[in-house]
Amino acid sequence: MKPRDQHKAGQVFSATLHLVQQKGLAGITMSSIASAARIATGTLYIYFHNKNDLINALFTECRKNALNIYFDGYDENAPFKTGFKIVWMNIVKFRMEHFDQSVFLDQCYHSPFITETTKEITRKMNQPLYKLLERGKEEKHLKDMDNSLLLTFMAGSINEFIKHSKYSGRKILPYQIDQIFELCWDALKS
Amino acid sequence: MKPRDQHKAGQVFSATLHLVQQKGLAGITMSSIASAARIATGTLYIYFHNKNDLINALFTECRKNALNIYFDGYDENAPFKTGFKIVWMNIVKFRMEHFDQSVFLDQCYHSPFITETTKEITRKMNQPLYKLLERGKEEKHLKDMDNSLLLTFMAGSINEFIKHSKYSGRKILPYQIDQIFELCWDALKS
């Protein structure tokens, strides 16, 4: 028997992300995905049950990927601010280096593709972030506000800047990132 | 002869926004728009040349609407901070009270529907915002940073919070808005 190509699913994911970044979620077809991944349309159906399946699998993969990156290098024994900055910088890193994934995730939230099951699975992935914020509040480093307010401020302030920079083709400079972090920290610290 | 129903285009716009909020841009069909607007499919083509046309017209309309709201009550003779706060609060107002438009605009940016012409037309609508920021920098109220950084911070910090609150079905309380404004102002003031 012939074994499955280990890299093919990854090729399909990359191709899909690339297409969605260019044309949006509404602009992709199974045949455009296949041809971008340099395989036959039929082959897609060996790896994924259907289009819905493909998108849900990729969505879950991107979320998993994002959360892994967020806590890359995080040490819970280090001082809070150190850990907080690492996670914040990792969020930036994910949004910048995996901008296509970022766009794909954004587009999916309001799409008809993502199932309740997938939403439930991926919602749970936020736990470590909430745990981080709880720690910050317990240790009196962060203002005693709702997790949702803290989390959205933490991510949102940088999000729009990266989007806008990418669209206008402007390069993001390290000092700009540092500047925005300081603004954020001053805002959130208690 | 029979005149055109003056309200019909508006009905179509409302129906489209409602559907996009529910199912995303990828989930709408001409027949679903028609039935949500309580008209026949064919009638859509009296008011709009085709689906692309409809979406571009609605996109332009939403952008126009947003910018109008942003400067509602703005008086350039008032002190800068007063005007800045009015505009900031109006951005919040637009995002909250016209959340469906906000979602639609977000989804369109990466879609295959929006033409270069529409992008060009709507890009120009940002001028008054840039003018406001320039004034702030000239009068030394705002930090001397890129307009894009200032504008995205101004809008982005609140954006994510509103989105998240809407999804989790949590009510946004006035004091939360005031809190976030203070954080923003402290961040941006020179």
Place this chain on the structure above:
DNA sequence: AAAATAAATGAATATTTATTCAGTTAAAAG
């Protein structure tokens, strides 16, 4: 009140896109 005209309808048609499948190829097992 009748004629004229354009809006409105929704079923029919055209187009696009997802999915399948008969045939082909390539790897592994014997």
Place this chain on the structure above:
DNA sequence: CTTTTAACTGAATAAATATTCATTTATTTT
């Protein structure tokens, strides 16, 4: 080296969706 088996192909089919059009309805004009 032959057999077996599953991946792979892409044209064919099915399903979904955009668009058209013959017909009906409503409004204005004369």
